[in-house]
Each structure stands twice: as structure tokens, then as C-alpha cells.
Amino acid sequence: MTQARPSGKPVPYDGMRVAAADARRRTAAGTPRLRLAQLLRLSFSDLWHERWLTFCAACVLAATLAPLGTLWGLERGVIGALIERQDRDPLMRQLLPEGAGGKRFDAAWFEHVRTWPETSFVMPNTRAIANQVDLFSTAADAPARVDLLPTAAGDPLLGAARPPEGSTILLSATAARQLGVRAGQTVRMALERQREGRAEQTAVDLQLAGVLPAEQLDSRAALASLSLLESVQSWRDGYEVADFGGGGSGPPPRTEAYPLFRLYATSIREVESLAARLEAEGVSTHTQVREIAATLGLQRNLRVVLALVGGIAVAGALVALSALQFSTVRRKRREYALLKLTGHGRGWLIALPCAGAVVVAIAGGLLALCFHAVTAAAINLHFAAHLAVNESAVRLPAGDAAVGLLAAVVISVLPALWGGWRASKVEAADELRDN
Numbered sequence: 001m002t003q004a005r006p007s008g009k010p011v012p013y014d015g016m017r018v019a020a021a022d023a024r025r026r027t028a029a030g031t032p033r034l035r036l037a038q039l040l041r042l043s044f045s046d047l048w049h050e051r052w053l054t055f056c057a058a059c060v061l062a063a064t065l066a067p068l069g070t071l072w073g074l075e076r077g078v079i080g081a082l083i084e085r086q087d088r089d090p091l092m093r094q095l096l097p098e099g100a101g102g103k104r105f106d107a108a109w110f111e112h113v114r115t116w117p118e119t120s121f122v123m124p125n126t127r128a129i130a131n132q133v134d135l136f137s138t139a140a141d142a143p144a145r146v147d148l149l150p151t152a153a154g155d156p157l158l159g160a161a162r163p164p165e166g167s168t169i170l171l172s173a174t175a176a177r178q179l180g181v182r183a184g185q186t187v188r189m190a191l192e193r194q195r196e197g198r199a200e201q202t203a204v205d206l207q208l209a210g211v212l213p214a215e216q217l218d219s220r221a222a223l224a225s226l227s228l229l230e231s232v233q234s235w236r237d238g239y240e241v242a243d244f245g246g247g248g249s250g251p252p253p254r255t256e257a258y259p260l261f262r263l264y265a266t267s268i269r270e271v272e273s274l275a276a277r278l279e280a281e282g283v284s285t286h287t288q289v290r291e292i293a294a295t296l297g298l299q300r301n302l303r304v305v306l307a308l309v310g311g312i313a314v315a316g317a318l319v320a321l322s323a324l325q326f327s328t329v330r331r332k333r334r335e336y337a338l339l340k341l342t343g344h345g346r347g348w349l350i351a352l353p354c355a356g357a358v359v360v361a362i363a364g365g366l367l368a369l370c371f372h373a374v375t376a377a378a379i380n381l382h383f384a385a386h387l388a389v390n391e392s393a394v395r396l397p398a399g400d401a402a403v404g405l406l407a408a409v410v411i412s413v414l415p416a417l418w419g420g421w422r423a424s425k426v427e428a429a430d431e432l433r434d435n
Helices: 015-029 032-049 051-088 107-114 173-179 226-236 268-280 289-331 333-341 346-382 398-424 428-434
Strands: 002-004 010-012 094-097 119-125 132-136 144-150 168-172 186-195 198-212 221-224 260-265
Touching: 032 051, 032 346, 051 268, 051 289, 051 346, 051 398, 094 268, 107 119, 119 144, 119 226, 132 173, 144 168, 144 173, 144 226, 168 173, 173 198, 186 226, 221 226, 260 268, 268 289, 289 398, 346 398
Parallel strands: 144 221, 168 198
Antiparallel strands: 002 010, 094 260, 119 260, 132 144, 132 186, 168 221, 186 198
16 A cells, blocks of 8 residues: 655555554643643553562662661650750850959940840849858758849749749749748848948848749759849948848949859850850850760761761662662563654653652652651650650651651652663664564
8 A cells, every 4th residue: 555745656655653653643732631640540550560569669768768767766866855955954055254353244245245146145143252141941940051143034044933023032942942941931031241340140031932943943042133132242242231221331332344144055056156255255154065065976976877877778779779670671671662652752751660669759758657656666665764754765757757758759769760761762663673
């Protein structure tokens, strides 16, 4: 049978060529939605047809991701809990000025320090020797010597308590236990001084507004307003303080600058940089930098180990999945040749194994999460006695799990891209002729 050219000369009729051209026209005329539906239907059918091989590929991903997820959960759980404990501990974030040198800090200096992003709380403090007082109560046979600490709103030591005002104070649990008092009761503060060659004593009743738990304040101390500390210091300096029973060499002068301060960083990670800022201004401080550095260094080292182990595991998974894709392309060269012959382009042929790879990745990722959940539950149960409330030895947040699932997709799709590219290079005529 022959077919006429436009010029009128007959040519041989090539049925396969015409059928392929007609298939290409039909495929090109199809909408993108229909082409996508065809791609997904063919991909899912192929996965179901080779479901055991699909399951093995998912297990390869699960075997890679489950141990990595557990190790990462240990880092976020154990090390993360340690860092969170230190962040919650105000003493770890505290910076104390060294010694009692001639440095003085005025209101402008405190306003300047409050503007630093590393600063969580800062306020003036009077002389340390003037802040030690003896407290008495009717329930205790002996007084308790405590350190008065100035406080205000935002103080990490306060927790949920309101800052005391006037003649009210907040006691630490240690001091309250020694005095045998609780919130709402009254304690007496006894003071003494030497003035004009004679000893003078006074006593002031203070209202106990509350008792701070040991995790907030674990020393024998009391939180009070700055005005109360200034009054104690002024009375001991020999001045007249009306609330302390009168007597003295006149009213105290207004305090323009302070010898000490109380300063806290926003987190343990900011302590070192905050100390460096103060050092640049000539202020040396005592910090817990060594303990903080040990914890953060442990976290960094563990993450390096995780990166190395993860790199090796991911490389192994890529090799295994690449080998699987290579064997799949070799087995299905004829099928790819038929698809190419019927008008499916290179992009469609590359997308076909990638669609299957995404399904395998999701299945492998979910399987890895199941393995991780079982392992994490066993580890958390084993360490339950050493964990506080709401703490876990293994903790994998939802965001990290989503990142792991995305990593599974990437690990699975990369070999599929390579396999699809090889499939798109199949010569249809050669494959069909050989078969």
C-alpha cells in the first residue's frame, strides 16, 4: 500500500511510524491534568505490581533514618534537657561584678546596659556588707543571717511571684525553713551600728509576702525592694532613717551611683558575649562560663558525630537505591521503549520513577518514625527515674520529623532522577527489534 506526497509521488506506507506520530499527537493534545493522572496511575500500578521490591526499598530508607532519628532525639532530649535546665537556672545566667573596687554605676549606665540584646535583667545593688541582716521569728530559737537582694519586675529569681514593696520581703525556702515561717507571717530584722563611739541597735518588722522554691533561690537570702536596701545601708552609715526608729546624723543623701549590680543574660549562650561587653567597658565579672562551655561543647561534639554517622548512612542508602534503580531500568528497557515510542517525552519518562520514589520515601519515612517511636519509648522508660516532669531522654519534635521525611524524599528521588534519565535515553527501535 502506498501514500501520495503533496507532489503526487507515491511513497511506501510505514504503519508503525504513522501510529507513533498519531500517538504523539494524542499525547500532545492531552491536558497537563490528564498527563499527570496517567503518570500517577502508571507509577502506582508499577509499585503495586512489584510491591515486595517497593517494600524492600522502603525498608532501606527506614533502616537509614530510624537510627539517625533516635540519635538526633537523644541529642535533643538529653543535651537539650541539660541546656534547658541551665537556662531555667538563674545562677547560670548571672553575672556578678568582681570585688569592691572604685567602680560606680549610675542611672545612665543601667539604662545603657538594659538596651543590650543579651541583657535579660539588670538593677542596682548596695554594698554587700550592708546587705547582710539577722532575721528573727517567734518560731525559731536562733536568728537566721540572710543576704538582702534588691529585686524588681522581670527578676528571674521572682518566678511567678510579685516583686515586694516597702517593708515586705520574699524569703528563700532555706531561710524560711530555718525561721519556721510561711507566707503572711512577720519576721523581725535586727540591725546594729557604731556611731560616735557607741553601739546602737534597732529592729524593724517585715511582712513575709512569700517563700521562693529552692530551684529559684537555694541560698539563705531574701528579696526586697531597692529602697529597703538603701534604708539599711543609710542607717548603718550613721544617717537618720525614719522607719528605723530615728536617730542619726541627719537625713541620708540621695544615691546617685551604686557599687554593685545584679545582671542576668537572656540565655546561657549569651553569658560569654555579655561578659565580653562588660570587660570592654572595664567591668570584670564572675560567671559560670566554664560550666556553660562544657555543656555547649558536648552538644557541638555530639552534632559532629551525628553528621559523620549521618553522612555515611545516607551515602549507603544512596548507593543501595541507585543499584535498585539501575536494575529496574535494565529490566524495563522494553517498557520504556514503548512509552517513548507512543510519544512520551524525556521529562515524562524522568518523572515516572520519581513519582514512585516519592511514594517509597513517604512509606520509608513513616516506617522509620514507627521504629523510632518504639525505640524512644523504651529508652524514655529506662531513664524515667532520672528525668524531671515534661523531660524526655529521646525527644523528636514535629519539625525535626518533617525534616527527616523531607530528607527521605531527597534520598529516594536523587537515584530516581538518575534512573529516569537513563530510561529516557533508551533507543526504542533497537529495544523493540531485539525483543
